[in-house]
Amino acid sequence: MPLQNRVTPLGELIVDPGRGLIYGNRGCLHDGQRRIRRRYEGKRWIACRLRFRGWRRQPLMAPGRFTELFFLDEATALAAGHRPCALCRRPDYERFGAIWQDLHPGQVGADAIDSQLHSERVAPGTRAPVRREVAVEGLPDAAFVLLDGAPWLVLGEDLLSWSPRGYVARRPRLACQRAPLLTPPSSVEILRAGWQPLVPLLHPSALAISAARQSDRPPGIQRQTAL
Numbered sequence: 001m002p003l004q005n006r007v008t009p010l011g012e013l014i015v016d017p018g019r020g021l022i023y024g025n026r027g028c029l030h031d032g033q034r035r036i037r038r039r040y041e042g043k044r045w046i047a048c049r050l051r052f053r054g055w056r057r058q059p060l061m062a063p064g065r066f067t068e069l070f071f072l073d074e075a076t077a078l079a080a081g082h083r084p085c086a087l088c089r090r091p092d093y094e095r096f097g098a099i100w101q102d103l104h105p106g107q108v109g110a111d112a113i114d115s116q117l118h119s120e121r122v123a124p125g126t127r128a129p130v131r132r133e134v135a136v137e138g139l140p141d142a143a144f145v146l147l148d149g150a151p152w153l154v155l156g157e158d159l160l161s162w163s164p165r166g167y168v169a170r171r172p173r174l175a176c177q178r179a180p181l182l183t184p185p186s187s188v189e190i191l192r193a194g195w196q197p198l199v200p201l202l203h204p205s206a207l208a209i210s211a212a213r214q215s216d217r218p219p220g221i222q223r224q225t226a227l
Helices: 074-079 090-103 110-121 185-192 204-216
Strands: 022-025 046-048 069-071 132-135 144-147 150-155 158-163 166-172 178-181
Touching (some): 074 185, 090 110, 090 185, 166 204
């Protein structure tokens, strides 16, 4: 039976048979019956490789151990507030940290990164998610915004609708459009710096939709402007 350990770009945990392309955790979130009891435990939210050194992660959600989480892709993990694991993704972690120090002088190491990300994803005192309205046009590819209550991926001139098993629809990214930002601002700047991880940044369905759009687009069509 599928477990409640699939993560959406909003950071929510849902039940779905698919597992996606990225693995991670944010502490022990389940009880002895493998039921989710909390949204997170601590500030260390990491995103890992699905496979590493032949380690077997069975059984999942063992009592007293961290809750194994699964993400569609790296863009989803970043939107949910996770960052690269320092063990199984050491080169990614070091590149992430180097960009981070340029963005946040004086912040060095995992603890500093995790504290900053935590302040950007969780409102102090309430544990509610932080949402900031931004101009969609200025966002880098692979950032996520919230439209009509659902997560949408920024990719080129399009916004792609997220689902647990892939991207399923597109709509134009409009000039002057504003929306709540899901990806933490610091992670948005990581993406803006040209983030290319060892794990899949985007699920293949995103690239398929983008390619289909380019082949269908008549010449000379310009980006629409919001009314």
